[in-house]
Amino acid sequence: MSSRCDSRSWIGTIVAIVFVGPLFAQTVFADDKADADLRQQARELFPPLPKDASTNERPITPERVRLGRMLFFDSRISVDGSTSCSRCHLPSFYGTDALTQSIAVGNKRAPRNAPTVFYTALQVSQHWDGRFVDVEDQARKALTGPGFGNADEQSVEKRLEAIGGYPAAFREAFPGDQKPVSAQNLALAIGAFERTLIVPSRFDEYLAGKTDALSSDERAGLRLFIEKDCVQCHKGAGVGGTGYRKFGVFSDYRAATGTKNPDKGRFEVTKKSADVDKFKIPGLRDVAVTPPYFHDGSVNRLNDAVKVMGKVQLDVDLADVEVNAIVAFLNSLTGPIPADYERVPRLPAGGFVPSTPAH
Ligand code: HEC
Ligand code: HEC
Known part of the structure; x- marks a missing residue:
């Protein structure tokens, strides 16, 4: 009896191996193949994320990134000391402000929603309408735009000159430059920082x-x-x-x-x-x-x-x-907040008296 049972189960096993096995393997392989095809398609559409968004014209140095990070979080680049880049691109909201439309100097409402600054340096241009060619262009023109309200670039340069710590940080970031503290270099530094925000x-x-x-x-x-x-x-x-x-x-x-x-x-x-x-x-x-x-x-x-x-x-x-x-x-496209963004940097002290009271 037991031997008959054994031989039956043997037959069962053989049947399973010979007939059912391949069917099972086929569905597993079919799933594997579907997954592999999907990934292949995805790879063609989404090339690998670069480590950072530096280019030959826009190199990244640790000194520039360090300076750019400070400037990004410093409200003294605005006319009345009320507004930093991070006012509208907050770490806790993944580089946005979570508002329908941002609020700028003088509590004026911006016409559009603030996108994140993470991964943005990879894009073809900056702003919803592409009015700025790259992150450096955006950072420089923002100074005299409605967000910061400065009348001209010189007033920002003079203000930064007077803040202990900034002239040295600009010199380190732009060695050999005749005029290290400039709106142009501010833009290059902030741009370098933004080009690292890729995780x-x-x-x-x-x-x-x-x-x-x-x-x-x-x-x-x-x-x-x-x-x-x-x-x-x-x-x-x-x-x-x-x-x-x-x-x-x-x-x-x-x-x-x-x-x-x-x-x-x-x-x-x-x-x-x-x-x-x-x-x-x-x-x-x-x-x-x-x-x-x-x-x-x-x-x-x-x-x-x-x-x-x-x-x-x-x-x-x-x-x-x-x-x-x-x-x-x-x-699944949510990455971690870049470590250098999550924490607000220590800023150089002093040097600024608001020209108009903050609101
Ligand atoms: C023909 C081009 C096109 C196609 C196709 C398209 N999108 Fe868009 N998508 C856009 C544009 C342009 C915007 C920006 C619209 C605006 O706010 O002015 C946008 C915006 C978005 C936004 C809002 C992003 C933000 O940060 O506010 C999401 C989400 C989105 N698309 C997802 C999708 C999904 C999902 C599909 C497929 C079902 C899709 N899109 C198809 C062009 C497209
Ligand atoms: C008052 C709020 C506010 C401040 C301050 C501000 N931004 Fe923005 N930012 C915005 C808004 C709103 C937009 C979208 C504007 C548009 O597309 O018209 C934007 C867009 C951008 C973009 C383009 C993103 C994209 O996807 O196209 C970058 C980059 C950027 N800001 C960086 C900065 C930097 C650097 C500073 C500081 C120099 C700064 N922002 C200060 C509100 C602000």
Whole structure:
């Protein structure tokens, strides 16, 4: 009896090995293959994140980064001492201020929503309408813009000259320069600091080969992000930031977002009719932790922003399950806050008396 049983179980085992085994192996391999294909597609769309965004023209030195970091957190670069870059690009909000529209010197409201400064140096240009060619251009022109309210660059240079510690830090960062404390060098230093604000996320581990760095939901979201063609626009190492597109390819964005702040985007810079309503395609790294959304901060929830994108950019009504999966994927793009950003640096003391009282 026991021998009959044994022979039956042997037969069973043989059947399992010969017939069922390959079927099982096929489904496992099919899953593996689907995963490998997905990663391959993703790798083609999203090249590896560089360690930093330095270039030959924009080198990074530790001295420049150190100086740029101080200047970024120093409100004495504003006309009344009320406003630093970090007033609107706060560490605790991942380099944004979490406001619909930022508040500047004199408590004036900025016309647009503040994007994060993380990964931004990877983008084709700066600001929603691309009015600045790079982070250095942005930092320099910001000084005399409405955010900081300085009448001219010289007044900022004079103020920094008078703050103990800054002249030496500028000299170290720009050795041999005839006039180290200058608006130009301030911009180069802040730019160098911003070019370091690039930290890999779980998505980068996934791209590098670690499949389970993303959950199966997140991978399903990535697949949808590719299949629904979000990647027509949001691609590149920054998951966007590579060019400009109309916001509202299929229908007016104003109706979809209910914005109260009409804005023609890149048209404001070029005055070309072809640029009406074009905006820079934002990079989506850290998007899950940087609400509210769009150039005007008109949408609070990421799920709603994804729905709007489906409707006005792709003419598809995404189902809630699809939106949830895409949002799960977008969450995997959240990296850690850069260590040098999380902590406010010690600033040189003294030298500044506000010219008008802060509000
Ligand atoms: C009053 C708030 C405020 C201050 C102060 C401020 N920013 Fe911004 N920042 C914004 C807003 C709002 C935008 C978007 C403006 C637009 O696109 O029209 C922005 C955009 C940017 C961008 C472009 C990001 C992108 O994705 O295009 C960079 C880079 C930047 N700021 C860096 C800085 C630096 C450096 C400083 C200090 C020199 C600074 N900001 C000071 C509010 C501020
Ligand atoms: C045709 C190009 C295009 C396509 C396709 C597209 N987007 Fe966008 N996306 C944009 C542009 C341009 C903006 C900026 C709109 C604005 O605020 O002015 C944007 C903004 C966003 C934002 C808000 C980012 C922020 O920081 O405020 C999210 C989220 C987003 N897109 C996700 C998606 C998803 C998900 C898909 C696919 C369902 C998608 N996009 C498809 C071009 C596109």
